[in-house]
Amino acid sequence: xxxxxxxxxxxxxxxxKLGEQTLQxxxxxxxxxxxxxxxxxxxxxxxxxxxRWAPVxxxxxxxxxxxxxxxxxxxxxxxxxxxxxxxxxxxxLYSLLPIIRNTVTGIQGVSPAVVEAARGLGFTDWxxxxxxxxxxxxxxxxxxxxxxAVIGVGVATLAAYVAAGGLGEFIFGGIALNNPVMILAGAxxxxxxxxxxxxxxxxxxxxxxxxxxxxxxxxxxxxxxLGGLYLxxxxxxxxxxxxSPEFVGRADGLPGLRRAYGLRRLPSVVLAPALVYEAxxxxxxxxxxxxxxxxxxxxxxLQVLRDDKRVFPPYYAAPVVRPALLQxxxxxxxxxxxxxxxxxxxxxxxxxxxxxxLHQQPRAVAEAFLRQRGLWRDPRPKVPGAxxxxxxxxxxxxxxxxxxxxxxxxxxxTDLSVETKTGLGGTTICFEALRSGTIDMYPEYxxxxxxxxxxxxxxxxxxxxxQPAAVFDYVKQEFRRRYKLEWLPPLGFNNxxxxxxxxxxxxxxxxxxxxxxxxYLGR
Numbered sequence: 001x002x003x004x005x006x007x008x009x010x011x012x013x014x015x016x017k018l019g020e021q022t023l024q025x026x027x028x029x030x031x032x033x034x035x036x037x038x039x040x041x042x043x044x045x046x047x048x049x050x051x052r053w054a055p056v057x058x059x060x061x062x063x064x065x066x067x068x069x070x071x072x073x074x075x076x077x078x079x080x081x082x083x084x085x086x087x088x089x090x091x092x093l094y095s096l097l098p099i100i101r102n103t104v105t106g107i108q109g110v111s112p113a114v115v116e117a118a119r120g121l122g123f124t125d126w127x128x129x130x131x132x133x134x135x136x137x138x139x140x141x142x143x144x145x146x147x148x149a150v151i152g153v154g155v156a157t158l159a160a161y162v163a164a165g166g167l168g169e170f171i172f173g174g175i176a177l178n179n180p181v182m183i184l185a186g187a188x189x190x191x192x193x194x195x196x197x198x199x200x201x202x203x204x205x206x207x208x209x210x211x212x213x214x215x216x217x218x219x220x221x222x223x224x225x226l227g228g229l230y231l232x233x234x235x236x237x238x239x240x241x242x243x244s245p246e247f248v249g250r251a252d253g254l255p256g257l258r259r260a261y262g263l264r265r266l267p268s269v270v271l272a273p274a275l276v277y278e279a280x281x282x283x284x285x286x287x288x289x290x291x292x293x294x295x296x297x298x299x300x301x302l303q304v305l306r307d308d309k310r311v312f313p314p315y316y317a318a319p320v321v322r323p324a325l326l327q328x329x330x331x332x333x334x335x336x337x338x339x340x341x342x343x344x345x346x347x348x349x350x351x352x353x354x355x356x357x358l359h360q361q362p363r364a365v366a367e368a369f370l371r372q373r374g375l376w377r378d379p380r381p382k383v384p385g386a387x388x389x390x391x392x393x394x395x396x397x398x399x400x401x402x403x404x405x406x407x408x409x410x411x412x413x414t415d416l417s418v419e420t421k422t423g424l425g426g427t428t429i430c431f432e433a434l435r436s437g438t439i440d441m442y443p444e445y446x447x448x449x450x451x452x453x454x455x456x457x458x459x460x461x462x463x464x465x466x467q468p469a470a471v472f473d474y475v476k477q478e479f480r481r482r483y484k485l486e487w488l489p490p491l492g493f494n495n496x497x498x499x500x501x502x503x504x505x506x507x508x509x510x511x512x513x514x515x516x517x518x519x520y521l522g523r
Contacts (some may be wrong), residue, residue, distance in 0.1 A: 003181060010181050014477035025153070025167045028165075029149065035096035036148055044315075045134070052282055058101060061096045064096070081163055081284055083162065101144060102147075103141050103144065109140060110132070145211065148196050160245070162275065163284070167187075168270075173245040240287070242284070263514075288500050293398065295347040296353075296356045298357070307498070311514075314466060316446045316491070318443070321488060323486045326486065329416060345493045379408075380415055390408055390422075390439045393420075394429075403422055404420070426441075453479075
């Protein structure tokens, strides 16, 4: 199996990073589990004395379990920012239900005769709970803690999306880069951690009640120590960077910059692509990756650092189409060609600004642009049984705008029906959807097609020398040969990768280019 040697090699070369992420993962899980025990057990005990509140409290805890993890993290970020705080709170909320429910179930399972005997001996209610009911309920309670621990290890992988670290960094980087080895490099250790937590707690659960009480006290001391592991890998630096998973792993992303500009002294955290700009805007990080035509650069007062050594390849946008679509409907080719070379960098930046900052709808922005350029036509009446053209996009504003432009052109010039599937996620998802026939077309970038999907040898990259025409021709020919997919001519703008800083900070530090950033970090 070819993947196994590649996986072992990856672990060997990334041993330091793997160790750091593992410690962070254990720390996040342990910290959240400790808080869940400290909060959930007393709450469960209280519910046994206030049974009318049990349906309400357990119902609320159950509702929290049904909230998608990403949605919960997104909800917490405006209040807690990025980093460990929202991640630990989210893990805590997911851990509460099994601990509260098992505490209540365990206490209710204690024999009433035993409780009555304790009361007959003059025990107070607190003594009955702490010295009789709780020790006898501990095996059931530990089952809830086991469940919460396994849930925590799984959900903690999502902490990477809010710069809280953990093994999710490898997982999401692998997804973004279509790299199964990288996905397994994070997923297998995460699964092993879940099994280790569960096995350790299962061993404790099998102890008799007296020994279990003593172990429980040790656990309350051990969990804070494990939670403290999260603090160990943190490095200090003059600047802190926040990068999307795809940028961290791509050859034309962070690895290439480190080789060319010596940015190894720039510590970075991984962030969900949708959060990197907000993190820079709120000063949670100082340097981020972005795209040169993104409207949030202007909106958030950011500055593009010049790529003075031309590390980033050209990223000219162009539609990628299934040839079967053009063969079945040749009238589409001239319709799609209306946008060829029409969108300049400044024009695309302005359109992105309207959507990202002014919060205008992508469809309205696309229509206004087409009207301005004299390309708008009212949609033709729907024809029953007409063939459907399925347009896809990645999950950011620029792609939404382009898809709406193409949809409007097709509806206005043909009798074809149009179906849009926007927000499909990263490059891999859109590309595989196109290959499988789930969609018929989506906008892609020449640099992404080159580096992420084709992944040519270093010799081939050197021969292309970053020349836009040469890169496009190579990508077009290789997509035809390998994937039987067609690249249509570029739209005109070059949405290349870029490193960004807040304008004010960049001016104060005298940083205007990537070389100056490397020099500043090396002082």
